[in-house]
Amino acid sequence: MENWITICHLTALVLTVGVYISYNYEKNNKKVLMPRDVVIGVISARDHFTERQAVRETWGSQVQTALGMELVFVLGEEDCHIHPEDRISLYSCNKWDASIFQDIKDSETLTFFKSQQEPYQSNLKSLGDLECFTGLGIRVIHPVIVKTLSVRMDVVEHFLGMYIILQDPEEVIERRLITSEPHSVGNGYYNYRLESPLLLPRGFEGELILFRLMENETLWIGDDFSSASKKKWVCEWTNHSLLEYKYLRSSEGYVTKWTETYCPLIAAEFGVSDKDSFINHMNEEHHRNQEWKLQLDTVERKIQGEQDKFSDIVKVPGIDVYTNLPHKVVGFLKWVTTARNASLILKADDDTFVNIELLKNLTHGYKHDGLAWWSVFHHHHTVPLYGKWSDADYPALAYPAFPAGAGYLMTGVLAQRVNAAAGFVQAYGGEDVSLGIWVAAVAGSTKLFSVPCWIPHTGCSQTVLIPQLTVTQIKEVWRKHNRIL
Structure with missing residues (x-):
């Protein structure tokens, strides 16, 4: 009898442990796959610790206590290992290879490219299609001094009375009338010296472009010019350590991402500026790299500590730099659609205040089983060619609607x-x-709800989002928000 009781007790104990393990397994899995009404993904840079804490202490605290809502901070999986001063651009993680400066003298004159003609090949398209690039977009990586502007000789021989212009996004920097009397000739180009050399600082972005004299439009090269030449031009481009070539503009105004196989109608001659600063830069590279590695190690440890404390960080694959933001958002959408069964998903930035009450009211009563999104939408927005949003890849002059x-x-x-x-x-x-x-490509039937008071503008006492705030401003908005409530 006692043995029977012992067996029963053991059986009950095993069943209890099994049920407990099963319960916790299901509980943990349900925690990962638990349905949510709204998941808010805050896109944040890895080292934005104070920004994330400001969100947690302000509007994020409402999410933490709201039933059916969840807030996570979305970070890239790794930092760029290249020190910011050694990158081509702060927005990307491409190394600036400055080794070319080792052999350049301060007085040496360089050009965008060296050109030569190759025999015409009958299987190519018309030369007009191949050669009519009247604009060249550039970004300066190390300061340069522009001395002359250049135009291909056969263009000048057929089309006199033109301007070659160097411009940035806001204004014309230099304008030079093209005549039949150049200051020098070389590589098949006429060179026209500037009255005063022009210093272009590191980070300058602009375009060298050919214009008609009497009309405010880009030069149009017709079939007459195409048939005038029986040669194809080929360019050997200058090392990218000084300049980044971004795009080429056709005579019709369309933009093509730069490639070394094309040879534009315009160019420039320039010299290297401030070589001493470059020498110092090269000498300090090893020390910079050591400091940067220590800094990145510190950031990683702090992120891990932050995650251990708050459990609200989602790391997505990729390097955490601005040009990777599209992939970062895709990583968040992948996580939220596989780890959460969310009816609605909000993407926000860590410098943005979110009015949770207005967010709830916005979608109250809406059936969330269709293709729809809410924001302020931009329509027919021109594709930018400069700055952090520059885009030489998109094959049209304007974007489809975007939020x-x-x-x-x-x-x-x-x-x-x-x-x-x-x-x-x-x-x-x-x-x-x-x-x-x-969305336009894969979900063209999506409903776009343009919310009148999505972001601040005249006539809105409150808005769903208030973007581009400092940490101090987010806290101040939160204090005012609580007084209203």
Whole structure:
């Protein structure tokens, strides 16, 4: 009898342990796959510790106590290992190879490229299609001094009375009338010396472009010019350590991403500026790299400590730099559609205040099982060629409709559709633009709800989002928000 009681006790104990393990297994899995009404993904840079804490202490605290809502901070999996001073651009993680300066003298004159003619090949398209690039977009990596502007000889011989212009996004920097009397000739180009050498600082972005004299339009080269030449021009481009060549503009105004196989009608001669600063830069590279590695190690440890304390960080694959933002958002959509069964998904930035009450009211009573999103939408926006949003890849002059970059709300169904196509679509410009392009491509029937008071503007006492705030401003908005409540 006692043995029977012992066996019963052991059986009960095993069953209890089994039920407990099963319960916790299901509980943990349900925690990962638990349905949510709204998941808010705050896109944050890895080292934005104070920004994330400001969100947690302000509007994020409402999410933490709200039933059916969740807030996570979305970070890239790794930092760029290249020190910011050694990158071509702060927006990307491409190393600036400055080794070319080792052999350049201060007085040496360089040109964008050296050109030569090759025999015409009958199987090529018309020379007009191949050679009519009247604009060249550049970014300066190390300061240069522009001395002359150049135009291909056969263009000048057929079209006198033109301007060659160097311009940035806001104004014309230099304008030079093209005549038949150049200051020098070389590489098949006429060179026209500037009255005063022009210093272009590191980071300068602009375009060298050919214009008609009497008309405010880009030069149009017709079939007459195409048939005048029986040679194809080939260019040997200068090392990228000084300049980054971004795009080429056709005579019709269309832009093509730069490639060394093309040879434009215009160029420039320049010299290297401030070589002493370059020498110092090279001498300090090893020390910079050591300091940067220590800094990145510290950032990683702090992120891990932050995650251990708050459990609200989602790391997505990729390097955490601005040009990777489209991939970062895709990583978040992949996580939220596989780890959460969310009816609605809000993307916001860590410098943005989110009014949770207005967010709830916005979608109250809406059936969230269709393709829809909410924001302020931009329509027929011209593709930018300069700055952090520059885009020489998109094949049209304007983008399809896309939401405000500060934030947008979408249904889980739409997020699933975008995530399913993520491996087949290309990133363009910013993440808001990319998302607009992707939605247009894979979910063209999506309903766009343009919310009148989504972001601040005249006539709105309150808005769903307030973007581009400092940590201090977010806290101040929160204090005012609580007084209203």
